[in-house]
Amino acid sequence: MIIRGNAHVFGNDIDTDVIIPARYLNTYDHDELAKHAMEGIESDFYKKVTKGDVIVAGSNFGSGSSREHAPIALMAVGISLVIARSFARIFYRNAFNIGLPLLEVSEDIDSIKSGTPLEVNLDTGLIKELLTNRVYKAKSVPQFMQELLSAGGLMNYMEKKIK
Amino acid sequence: MEMTITEKILALHAGLDHVEPGELIMAKVDLALGNDVTAPIAIDEFRRHNGKDVFDRQKVVLVPDHFTPNKDIKSAIQCKILRDFAKEKGIENYFEVGAAGIEHALLPESGLVAPGDLIIGADSHTCTYGAVGAFSTGVGSTDLAAAMMSGKAWFKVPQTIKFVYHSSSNGRLKDWVYGKDVILYTIGQIGVDGALYKAMEFTGDVIDAMNMSGRFTICNMVIEAGGKNGVVIPDTTTSNYVNQRVKRPYTVFASDKGARYENIYEYDLTNLKPQVAFPHLPENTRNIDEVGRIDIDQAFVGSCTNGWIEDLRIAASVIRGRKVNTNVRMIVIPATRKIYQQALKEGLIEAFVEAGAVFSTPTCGPCLGGHMGVLAPGERAVATTNRNFKGRMGDLRSEVYLANPAIVAASAVLGRIGSPEELGIEGGVA
Ligand code: SF4
Numbered sequence: 001m002i003i004r005g006n007a008h009v010f011g012n013d014i015d016t017d018v019i020i021p022a023r024y025l026n027t028y029d030h031d032e033l034a035k036h037a038m039e040g041i042e043s044d045f046y047k048k049v050t051k052g053d054v055i056v057a058g059s060n061f062g063s064g065s066s067r068e069h070a071p072i073a074l075m076a077v078g079i080s081l082v083i084a085r086s087f088a089r090i091f092y093r094n095a096f097n098i099g100l101p102l103l104e105v106s107e108d109i110d111s112i113k114s115g116t117p118l119e120v121n122l123d124t125g126l127i128k129e130l131l132t133n134r135v136y137k138a139k140s141v142p143q144f145m146q147e148l149l150s151a152g153g154l155m156n157y158m159e160k161k162i163k
Numbered sequence: 164m165e166m167t168i169t170e171k172i173l174a175l176h177a178g179l180d181h182v183e184p185g186e187l188i189m190a191k192v193d194l195a196l197g198n199d200v201t202a203p204i205a206i207d208e209f210r211r212h213n214g215k216d217v218f219d220r221q222k223v224v225l226v227p228d229h230f231t232p233n234k235d236i237k238s239a240i241q242c243k244i245l246r247d248f249a250k251e252k253g254i255e256n257y258f259e260v261g262a263a264g265i266e267h268a269l270l271p272e273s274g275l276v277a278p279g280d281l282i283i284g285a286d287s288h289t290c291t292y293g294a295v296g297a298f299s300t301g302v303g304s305t306d307l308a309a310a311m312m313s314g315k316a317w318f319k320v321p322q323t324i325k326f327v328y329h330s331s332s333n334g335r336l337k338d339w340v341y342g343k344d345v346i347l348y349t350i351g352q353i354g355v356d357g358a359l360y361k362a363m364e365f366t367g368d369v370i371d372a373m374n375m376s377g378r379f380t381i382c383n384m385v386i387e388a389g390g391k392n393g394v395v396i397p398d399t400t401t402s403n404y405v406n407q408r409v410k411r412p413y414t415v416f417a418s419d420k421g422a423r424y425e426n427i428y429e430y431d432l433t434n435l436k437p438q439v440a441f442p443h444l445p446e447n448t449r450n451i452d453e454v455g456r457i458d459i460d461q462a463f464v465g466s467c468t469n470g471w472i473e474d475l476r477i478a479a480s481v482i483r484g485r486k487v488n489t490n491v492r493m494i495v496i497p498a499t500r501k502i503y504q505q506a507l508k509e510g511l512i513e514a515f516v517e518a519g520a521v522f523s524t525p526t527c528g529p530c531l532g533g534h535m536g537v538l539a540p541g542e543r544a545v546a547t548t549n550r551n552f553k554g555r556m557g558d559l560r561s562e563v564y565l566a567n568p569a570i571v572a573a574s575a576v577l578g579r580i581g582s583p584e585e586l587g588i589e590g591g592v593a
Contacts, residue, residue: 013355013444017552022531025200026230026237028207040554060356060389064552065531066287068204068303089360089391090287093317094303144187144317154317155212158309 001122003081003101004130005052009114010041012058016091019062019070033069034076051078054120056112058084062091071095081120083109083127083138096145097154103127103138112136122149165419167323168394169362172298172416176281184322184425192222194275195310196284198266199227203244204304205285209311217252218314224256224275224284225249226266229527234534264499264525267291267383267467271375272499274408278397278415283307283316287386288467288549294378295405296397296415301386321391322425323362323418330433334372338591339583340435341477342377343469343547343567345369346384347438351448353428359389361425364418369432370395375404376471383468384549387445437582439545440565443553451570451582461544462493462575463556464568466530469547470498472505474568479511480592481572481583482518488578493520494536496528520575532556538563545574 018040020033027033038045055061055074061084062070071094074082082095083103095102101122109127112118117130125138141149151157164181166174174182176190197205202225217223225245230238249257258269267288270276278296282289285307292299302316310316328345330336336344350357363385370378378395385393395401397415405413439454441447464470464478475497487493495515497503503525506512515522529536530548538544538557543564546556551563564580569591573583583591 015552017550017555021554022533025531026235026241028204040559060359063355063389064287064386064550066201066285066289066301066303068201068285068305072204086356086359088356088389090301090303090386093306097303097305097309142187154305154309155208158313159212 003052003054003120003122005054005080005118006050007054007056007112007114007116007118008049009112010055010057013060013063014041014057015064016062016067016070017064020067020073025067025069028069028072030072030076033073037073037077046077049078052080053078054118055079055082056109057082059086061087063088066090068094068098071098071100075100096148099149099153101141101149103141105136105138107136109136165421167362167364167418167422168296168396168416169298169323169364169392170320172279172281173318173320182320184320186320187317188320189315189317190281191314192283192310192316193280194222194224194282195307196224196226196266196270196282196286196289197307198229198286199231199238199241199245200229201285201304201307203241205307205311206244206248208305208308212312214312217254217311220253221255223254223311224270225254226258226263226269227260228263228265228525229531230533231263231526232260262500265467265470265527268470268498268502271295271379272408272501274410277405277409277411277413278401279413283310288383290385290390290393291379291383291467293382293392293394294375295401296395298392298394300392319360321360321362323364324358325364325366325424325427327427327429328367328369329429329431330369332433334368336369336432336435339437339569340591341567342373342380344435344438345432346381347440347445347448347565348435350384350388350445351438353388355387355444355446356389358385361390363388363390363393365393365395371398374473375400376473379471380468384445387549437567437570439570439580440551442551442562442564445549445551445565454580457543457564457580459491459545459574459579460542461536461538462491462571463529463536463544463546463548464571465494465496465498466527466548467498468549469568470496470502472502474547475502475506475511476509477592478568478572479514481569481586481588482520482576483514485518485576485586487519487575490578491575492536493575494523494529495520496523496535497525499525529556545571545580547571
């Protein structure tokens with residue numbers, strides 16, 4: 001699967017209170033959550049996102065709470081992929097469980113600037129900066145996570161298994 | 164093949180003789196927990212995927228605790244979703260407001276978690292129950308939905324890091340130093356991703372000498388180091404606690420001598436001082452005497468980290484006969500109804516209210532900036548909670564400092580972050 005979108009770059013330890021502040025957790029309405037996505041670090045983030053865009057971040061992305069509202073808000077605002085040095089574990093499982101792909105990259109991705117158009121091949125893990133043609137290689141997505149993604153998330157996957 | 168306690172519990176629940184770190188397994192769960200924030204999404208998923216009955220009416224637990232008593236219409240709707248679902252599916256462990264409390268204190272207190280259990284909860288601090296020798300970890304709402312349906316969840320078997328804490332006085336810590344300081348110190352040493360995806364096994368004479376509330380506090384905060392689960396191998400302290408509450412058989416596991424650890428950290432805590440975590444990460448820790456002058460607007464004792472009766476006793480021992488500083492709002496919230504009743508009996512509530520603090524019924528409330536003590540721009544709080552992320556307790560420009568209940572209570576009196584010793588109080592309450 002090929003993803004094309006512009007990069008939105010963030011630093012290390014982007015926690016779930018930043019991705020979706022707790023005061024919005026009294027609802028899980030997707031449109032409402034989308035409006036507050038990343039509000040803890042960038043207000044009006046939702047106005048800057050075009051559907052298909054990609055988040056590029058440092059280490060420990062999604063640390064903190066187990067709120068699925070975090071990956072839901074990102075998906076709802078139009079983010080199609082998150083690339084980071086590493087992910088916090090509950091965020092990691094939540095994202096794949098709802099069908100939001102994540103890529104871990106150990107290479108130096110600091111040179112990717114916000115606004116840069118990217119082309120990502122999820123199957124090969126190759127990330128290309130379209131302006132410079134520079135290519136980064138992500139760690140491969142574990143088999144089970146790929147199955148979750150292609151099933152469209154954990155619930156669909158489980159339903160198939162049970163049948 | 165030798166295994167750690169974490170590996171043994173996972174293997175048993177996956178129906179395997181042996182598991183290896185890194186292996187992906189499907190395992191049976193003994194308990195699946197959700198709250199008023201996470202369960203509505205799970206229930207929605209459950210219904211959308213034509214879920215009929217939950218896998219076991221005794222093993223699904225629903226606790227409305229974050230925004231309760233309902234703080235606004237939206238939260239009232241969320242709680243109603245839980246209540247209606249619990250009634251419809253005959254879920255036995257649904258806790259209505261008068262019976263409820265903060266989930267991570269309520270479940271152990273109600274005897275719902277036992278040694279050897281595998282527990283998932285759609286709340287990151289589900290790791291708390293490792294203190295009774297269970298494998299317990301936070302998951303998301305979709306995991307909860309799948310578990311409610313199938314009784315199963317997927318896991319990647321974590322590597323284990325072992326922590327060994329010593330003190331040369333038979334495991335005793337200095338006055339006014341508690342489990343909270345041990346875990347804050349540890350996170351300060353290894354960082355907020357120092358145990359990413361890993362199990363944290365807590366051992367040593369300091370743990371041996373520690374009461375259950377201290378152990379719960381330590382396991383509660385493993386997620387603040389990125390950990391998957393925290394665990395203490397059951398001993399007589401555990402069985403004394405568990406046997407008064409758990410009404411079913413359980414299995415005690417221990418790590419084998421030759422079990423493999425990804426790393427072993429040893430700390431001498433003989434001279435450990437109370438720790439304060441500065442904004443905006445739990446790893447920004449300092450000794451209490453290196454804090455400098457930090458004036459505060461709010462002091463909060465409560466949450467699943469430090470809302471236990473022992474914590475209220477410590478805070479009350481500092482506050483009794485003193486007055487909350489006129490520049491400070493002090494808020495005290497017991498974690499459960501039983502703790503509330505006990506505090507009433509022991510005269511702790513009297514001591515807090517007399518000193519000028521407010522004392523509320525159980526709720527998460529200010530811990531997540533929900534209600535009951537939200538901060539304005541530029542305000543500072545010192546709190547016994549577990550997270551000091553940006554905006555955690557209110558406005559993005561507010562600040563949260565994490566500390567133990569003695570420090571929070573002393574700070575409430577001083578009007579700045581400080582210790583009971585500065586008030587001339589000698590000898591810490593255990
Ligand atoms: S007290 Fe705070 S950390 Fe604990 S469950 Fe409630 S909101 Fe989460």
